[in-house]
Amino acid sequence: MFDLAQLFCTIDDFWKNFESLWKSHLISQNKSLPKRVSSLSMSEVMLILILFHSVRYRDFKTFYQNYICVFFKKEFPHLVSYTQFLELKKRALFPLYCFLFTLYGKCSGISFVDSTSLMVCHLKRAHSHKVFKGIAKYGKEAKGWFYGLKLHIIVNENGELLGFTLTPGNTSDLSVLPSLVKGLFGKLFGDKGYISREMFEKLLAQGLQLITKLKANMKNKLLNVVDKILLRKRGMVDSVIGRLKHGCHIEHSRHRSPWNFLVNLLAGLISYSLCPDKPSVRLEKSPIKLINMHSV
Numbered sequence: 001m002f003d004l005a006q007l008f009c010t011i012d013d014f015w016k017n018f019e020s021l022w023k024s025h026l027i028s029q030n031k032s033l034p035k036r037v038s039s040l041s042m043s044e045v046m047l048i049l050i051l052f053h054s055v056r057y058r059d060f061k062t063f064y065q066n067y068i069c070v071f072f073k074k075e076f077p078h079l080v081s082y083t084q085f086l087e088l089k090k091r092a093l094f095p096l097y098c099f100l101f102t103l104y105g106k107c108s109g110i111s112f113v114d115s116t117s118l119m120v121c122h123l124k125r126a127h128s129h130k131v132f133k134g135i136a137k138y139g140k141e142a143k144g145w146f147y148g149l150k151l152h153i154i155v156n157e158n159g160e161l162l163g164f165t166l167t168p169g170n171t172s173d174l175s176v177l178p179s180l181v182k183g184l185f186g187k188l189f190g191d192k193g194y195i196s197r198e199m200f201e202k203l204l205a206q207g208l209q210l211i212t213k214l215k216a217n218m219k220n221k222l223l224n225v226v227d228k229i230l231l232r233k234r235g236m237v238d239s240v241i242g243r244l245k246h247g248c249h250i251e252h253s254r255h256r257s258p259w260n261f262l263v264n265l266l267a268g269l270i271s272y273s274l275c276p277d278k279p280s281v282r283l284e285k286s287p288i289k290l291i292n293m294h295s296v
Contacts, residue, residue: 004075007274008043011047014102015043018098038080039078040079040088041078044078045088049096049263049267050267050271051068053268054271058249089263090259090263096266097266100269100273103273103274104161104162104163104273105156105158105162107162107184108157108186110156110189110281111156111181111187111188112188112189113153114191115152116150117141117151117169118149118250118265120132120136120148122147123147129147137149138169149168150166150171152167152176154184154188155240157236158278158280158281159240159278160273161272163181164269165179177203184208187230188208188210192212212231236280236281240272243278247272249268250265250268250269
């Protein structure tokens with residue numbers, strides 16, 4: 001669990017600065033339309049959505065009615081009904097998206113990229129699934145076929161998010177890489193799905209070196225010791241994905257609308273970004289430090 005007071009202050013400070021800027025860019029609405037203001041503030045809505053991904057509840061309705069409304073009445077004195085909260089939940093989509101950007105880590109020159117599937121239903125029910133019709137696609141990963149979307153993420157050596165992209169399940173990892181690595185520099189480590197001579201030269205011209213493992217039918221290439229060690233540490237991004245899926249619950253097949261799916265995903269990414277104990281590569285305890293000292 002997070003420190004509620006500290007987390008609320010962080011979210012509330014963001015919302016106070018963001019709200020005025022956001023409203024200044026909105027198209028003016030008809031003044032005759034009623035403007036209903038909720039008793040629950042947007043900061044509190046965002047806090048509840050983020051807390052859901054830090055506990056073991058997998059059903060948001062049970063979490064809200066049996067956990068928040070029972071044990072957190074003092075912390076949230078103006079709680080609304082579950083039906084009303086669902087309407088507020090949709091309004092939190094864009095604020096959550098912008099708040100996530102404030103939690104991004106800094107690029108240090110060492111980055112890891114990978115993608116994972118986000119199934120929206122069981123493969124046998126894909127033909128009758130209607131919520132994500134026209135959005136979700138069939139895709140294939142190491143475990144087999146799935147029906148849903150793909151989440152592409154980039155993290156630094158400390159496990160901090162540097163960027164993410166959401167695509168249909170049949171999208172190639174290489175196709176989203178140019179837009180995903182904007183603003184990054186140094187070296188980028190990926191799996192065999194990112195092997196491409198053309199992509200390597202394109203990223204190298206931007207100051208980013210793409211390093212991947214080789215397929216069985218490819219000729220071996222020489223790498224320095226540091227790159228070999230970091231390439232072996234690429235599994236760290238798999239630990240990040242595992243934390244997102246099993247710890248922050250960003251994947252389940254009970255969504256009733258794409259909006260709820262996006263809110264759930266963003267709140268899960270924020271919950272992970274706020275965790276202090278992220279998977280990381282401990283460079284100070286690896287041979288890299290000795291190599292750098294020897295080179296000096």
